[in-house]
Amino acid sequence: MLKKLYYLTDKGQKEVYRASLWLTIFELVTTLSVLPIFCALYEMLMVYTGRKNETSSLVLYLAASILIVVLSFLSYKKMYKVKYLAAGKENCHLRMSVADKLRKLPESYLSKRDLSDLTSTVMDDIGTIERAITNSVAETVAGIASGIILIIALLFINVKLALCLLSCLPLAVITMSLSNAVSGKTNAKNRILKLDVSESVQEFLENIKSLRASDTMHEYQKKMDYRINRIVPRLLLFEFLAGMCVSVSYNVMRLGIGFVVICGAKMLSKGEITPFVFLLFLLMSVRVYEPLSQALETVGALIASTVAAGRIKEIMEYPEMSGSKDTDIKAFDVEFKNVRFSYDDEEVLKDVSFVAKQGEYTALVGPSGSGKSTIAKLAARFWDIDSGRITVGGTDVSTVEPEELFKYFSIVFQDVTLFHDTIYNNILVGNKNATRQQVMKAAEDAQCMSFIDKIPGGFDAVIGENGHTLSGGERQRLSIARAFLKDAPIVLLDESTASLDPETETSIQIALERLTRNKTVIMIAHRLRTIEKCDKIVVLDEGKIVGCGGHSDLMANCETYKKMQQYQRETDIIKETMSEKKMIS
Numbered sequence: 001m002l003k004k005l006y007y008l009t010d011k012g013q014k015e016v017y018r019a020s021l022w023l024t025i026f027e028l029v030t031t032l033s034v035l036p037i038f039c040a041l042y043e044m045l046m047v048y049t050g051r052k053n054e055t056s057s058l059v060l061y062l063a064a065s066i067l068i069v070v071l072s073f074l075s076y077k078k079m080y081k082v083k084y085l086a087a088g089k090e091n092c093h094l095r096m097s098v099a100d101k102l103r104k105l106p107e108s109y110l111s112k113r114d115l116s117d118l119t120s121t122v123m124d125d126i127g128t129i130e131r132a133i134t135n136s137v138a139e140t141v142a143g144i145a146s147g148i149i150l151i152i153a154l155l156f157i158n159v160k161l162a163l164c165l166l167s168c169l170p171l172a173v174i175t176m177s178l179s180n181a182v183s184g185k186t187n188a189k190n191r192i193l194k195l196d197v198s199e200s201v202q203e204f205l206e207n208i209k210s211l212r213a214s215d216t217m218h219e220y221q222k223k224m225d226y227r228i229n230r231i232v233p234r235l236l237l238f239e240f241l242a243g244m245c246v247s248v249s250y251n252v253m254r255l256g257i258g259f260v261v262i263c264g265a266k267m268l269s270k271g272e273i274t275p276f277v278f279l280l281f282l283l284m285s286v287r288v289y290e291p292l293s294q295a296l297e298t299v300g301a302l303i304a305s306t307v308a309a310g311r312i313k314e315i316m317e318y319p320e321m322s323g324s325k326d327t328d329i330k331a332f333d334v335e336f337k338n339v340r341f342s343y344d345d346e347e348v349l350k351d352v353s354f355v356a357k358q359g360e361y362t363a364l365v366g367p368s369g370s371g372k373s374t375i376a377k378l379a380a381r382f383w384d385i386d387s388g389r390i391t392v393g394g395t396d397v398s399t400v401e402p403e404e405l406f407k408y409f410s411i412v413f414q415d416v417t418l419f420h421d422t423i424y425n426n427i428l429v430g431n432k433n434a435t436r437q438q439v440m441k442a443a444e445d446a447q448c449m450s451f452i453d454k455i456p457g458g459f460d461a462v463i464g465e466n467g468h469t470l471s472g473g474e475r476q477r478l479s480i481a482r483a484f485l486k487d488a489p490i491v492l493l494d495e496s497t498a499s500l501d502p503e504t505e506t507s508i509q510i511a512l513e514r515l516t517r518n519k520t521v522i523m524i525a526h527r528l529r530t531i532e533k534c535d536k537i538v539v540l541d542e543g544k545i546v547g548c549g550g551h552s553d554l555m556a557n558c559e560t561y562k563k564m565q566q567y568q569r570e571t572d573i574i575k576e577t578m579s580e581k582k583m584i585s
């Protein structure tokens with residue numbers, strides 16, 4: 001059961017149960033530890049009141065006490081070791097499993113989930129599960145088990161007194177269950193609010209430059225303060241209510257001790273029980289509640305951990321994009337046949353059909369939002385399509401495992417993702433088996449050396465989170481270097497030279513020509529100048545293909561393309577006029 005709930009390994013589950021067993025032994029031994037002292041005191045009292053002649057068993061009680069102390073130490077040590085080792089290992093295993101699963105999930109899932117939300121699941125929810133394994137599971141199991149064993153023992157000694165002791169237990173359990181149910185729901189709501197706060201902080205940090213530039217920093221901070229302040233009273237109320245319910249149920253449960261005192265005194269006066277039994281019950285009543293209170297307390301944390309486990313479950317059970325790993329694609333024409341695709345409910349590609357041939361350049365052009373980047377991503381199976389077929393060398397991409405398919409693609413997107421690592425390792429992402437020489441050659445081909453040479457540390461310089469120490473053009477060149485290193489047969493270029501100055505752009509274009517020779521190239525470019533020589537230009541408008549052919553064909557037959565060319569010329573004239581004015585002034 002635990003294994004299913006917390007995604008434990010077989011070994012992890014066994015270890016948690018072992019820890020629970022050792023803790024139960026510890027609880028029972030701790031409870032028993034008062035017995036030899038009690039018996040010794042009772043015997044001394046008997047001698048003092050003249051009911052017995054001498055204290056014959058004191059040495060025996062002393063030996064029992066020592067044995068109990070040793071047993072209690074050993075069982076606690078064993079429990080501690082097993083529990084913390086298991087929790088550490090399982091935590092590590094779960095994080096790796098979630099990361100592995102996220103890697104296999106389709107973009108359709110990842111794009112729906114907010115980054116803070118996913119981070120919170122990977123960090124906080126797994127942390128909650130680790131705490132549940134470390135602090136709650138063994139405590140709850142041991143609390144309930146040792147509580148039941150002690151109650152059974154007391155029932156054997158005297159049923160009536162034992163029932164007096166337990167009389168308030170159902171009420172305490174109901175109070176605690178209610179509190180747990182309420183705090184479970186409140187906790188879920190609080191998490192949403194906490195997430196909202198962390199999202200707003202993240203958004204603030206990411207957009208700090210834009211906020212400064214637009215002079216809206218103060219207003220934004222006010223909104224953020226509001227979001228943070230909104231959550232504080234809720235959290236305080238939650239803590240207060242949870243604490244109150246716990247203390248009410250403790251006290252309700254402890255009312256049973258009062259009943260034992262009243263009922264026991266009456267029974268003693270009537271001679272129904274001996275003073276020994278009465279005193280034993282008084283002593284045990286206090287002890288019997290310890291494990292039960294502990295179980296009631298930790299069961300709340302366990303319930304809270306099931307919410308976290310539910311979120312992990314959602315990720316772990318989300319269907320992966322499956323497919324064969326044993327594909328041997330030999331030809332690399334990329335073909336779209338009657339492809340329809342929607343993000344959520346909105347259809348963004350409507351019956352798209354075209355072939356990007358191996359050894360040719362196929363350009364995708366069209367107004368912003370017409371679906372160019374979506375087509376490029378679908379070719380590499382970032383999403384699965386609604387209907388139609390996308391094939392690479394005749395193999396339907398939906399039958400190929402995404403990571404296997406990815407081997408055939410080199411991709412340079414507009415939004416470059418870099419890692420907080422060295423320049424060298426960032427290029428190595430393209431092909432982790434490449435030699436240092438190959439990495440350096442790729443960097444040279446992508447025109448990276450001009451800036452790498454100037455950075456202290458060169459290839460081994462760390463470039464910060466997402467390469468924030470580099471300019472847009474430098475980041476883009478690193479991503480092109482990765483593509484060079486990968487040298488895959490299909491190349492997707494999405495505005496790959498958009499952030500480069502004209503001089504670097506020209507030299508990269510030359511290098512890209514070398515990279516893409518004899519390959520299937522699908523390129524997206526807003527500047528039509530860069531695609532006029534392409535073998536095929538696919539013109540898109542609102543998700544439909546409205547023209548397909550060479551530049552001169554399209555100039556003759558495609559209105560959308562003609563209009564785009566006209567806009568491009570007008571933009572070029574405006575730019576030229578502006579730069580002339582700049583030079584004159």
Ligand SMILES: Nc1ncnc2c1ncn2[C@@H]1O[C@H](COP(=O)(O)OP(=O)(O)OP(=O)(O)O)[C@@H](O)[C@H]1O
Nearest residue numbers: 111343344348366367368369370371372373374375
């Ligand atoms: N992850 C997403 N979730 C929902 N809708 C999306 C997503 N990505 C893109 N879209 C929408 O799909 C449509 C096509 O987007 P796409 O990025 O493919 O267009 P594009 O032609 O490449 O645009 P641009 O030239 O501006 O980059 C747009 O309406 C866009 O808002």
